[in-house]
Amino acid sequence: MKKLLLGAVLCSLLLVPAFAGGGKDGSSSAKELVVYASVDEENTQKILEAFTADTGIKVQSVHLSSGPALARIQAEAGRPQADIWLGAPSDNHISAKDQGLTIAYKSAAYDHLDGIFKDPDGYWRCFYMNPLCFGVNTNALARAGAPMPTSWADLLKPEYKGIIQAPTPQSAGTAKVMVYALVEMMGEDAAFDYMAKLNRNIQTYTSSGTGPSKGVGVGDCAIGIQFTPAFFSFIEQDYPVEVVFPSEGVGFEAPAVSILKGVKNLEAAQIFVDWLVSKQGQDSLSDKNTFFYPVIPEAKLGPGMPPFSSLKVISYDTDYYAENTNRLVERWVNQVLTAR
CATH class of the missing domain: 3.40.190.10 (Periplasmic binding protein-like II)
Structure with missing residues (x-):
């Protein structure tokens, strides 16, 4: 796997196209989503509320730190009670992929995300730093x-x-x-x-x-x-x-998101991972004051945050x-x- 190396790379990231998933206008049949969240509870709530506001898809979430989340996903292999695993460092998502617990999904949003932020086979993608x-x-x-x-x-x-x-x-x-x-x-x-x-x-x-x-x-x-x-x-x-x-x-850190194998709400899961790395989704990180760094360069930064490219990482x-x-x-x- 590529090293996590960002300094000069951020200046050359490709622009992510505008989010084009299903939404409140009835263009999608997706209605609900269940998430295992390894992001802190306050910021999980902020992200999921923004997603529902943009798409109309209702979300239920269960907060689990990365270790317990992976253990639960392993126990539910092939019959997950959630559709998405949100958060946890990418090495956890590599383990889930290797164990056959997640599925690949590629789209325009995935294609335009820089290679350092995604699995080459489409099993996971990072959504903040x-x-x-x-x-x-x-x-x-x-x-x-x-x-x-x-x-x-x-x-x-x-x-x-x-x-x-x-x-x-x-x-x-x-x-x-x-x-x-x-x-x-x-x-x-x-x-x-x-x-x-x-x-x-x-x-x-x-x-x-x-x-x-x-x-x-x-x-x-x-x-x-x-x-x-x-x-x-x-x-x-x-x-x-x-x-x-x-x-x-x-x-x-650059936490990731994966779609679990055997999900009940596949379309909603696909819409969600696309939204996360769209400009709408990335802007919500700052609009909701998560103070997370976005993974696309044209997204907003929160108050007082120096550009990531200016840091010696x-x-x-x-x-x-x-x-x-x-x-x-x-x-x-x-x-x-x-x-x-």
């Missing part, structure tokens, strides 16, 4: 008497001891992306040496990938390491929060890290979590 960052509560940072961090290297300084939260790769995909990015930037041994040193400054590791933002928002910690949306949302709500992209570079081979995740997490537990 999130880069990692440092979210900084400026009031808490001032109370700690620490300067604004600008790099991964800065976080090792003694003035940041006990004021940083990060998720654990034992349970959070966000933390796994951080591990992958650091390994790509530094090499595996140096990355684990770095994370062991960083552990001395960590206040707590959260089980959820979005856990650090909760501490940052209320000022329980000064710095949180996670994906950007919650921090941009805080800024929009006038919290004393700033977003920092460390100078060495950042990893990112770190590419990584999703197949390699899918195969090595368990080993890397075990090494993290043994070498990082126990470091003093």
Whole structure:
């Protein structure tokens, strides 16, 4: 599989044609859709409400994190209770494809989506991106008497001891992306040496990938390491929060969507995946304040979001890290979590 490599590519993405699926005008017989959603519940609701408003198709959703979602889809193989799996990193969708749990679907919307955002056989496509960052509560940072961090290297300084939260790769995909990015930037041994040193400054590791933002928002910690949306949302709500992209570079996620094999509402499922990567669907990410980055260049950006092409993002081979995740997490537990 291609590396997730975006910097210059975003400038040359092909334009996605206007959404032309069925809708409220009666041009489609599709009436309902059932979704297993691995996007956070608030943003799932925003996306699905926008889809219903645009198409008239009613949606029921069940929220499941990526691991439980895949387990449920496996248990329901060939007779799924949902039509769509929405969200979870693309390596999860690769696993679902390899196990025969999803079906291929290609259309004009698929054809015009850049190759880095889709399975070459049509089994899944990515529909948004999130880069990692440092979210900084400026009031808490001032109370700690620490300067604004600008790099991964800065976080090792003694003035940041006990004021940083990060998720654990034992349970959070966000933390796994951080591990992958650091390994790509530094090499595996140096990355684990770095994370062991960083552990001395960590206040707590959260089980959820979005856990650090909760501490940052209320000022329980000064710095949180996670994906950007919650921090941009805080800024929009006038919290004393700033977003920092460390100078060495950042990893990112690009969650995907798949149609499950044996669905009851195939036409509605096809309309949905086309809508997600259309300009209408992509604009809804910003219109609804999800603060997700779109995967097509002409779509809107949310308030305060710098263009993705301006960020120094770190590419990584999703197949390699899918195969090595368990080993890397075990090494993290043994070498990082126990470091003093």
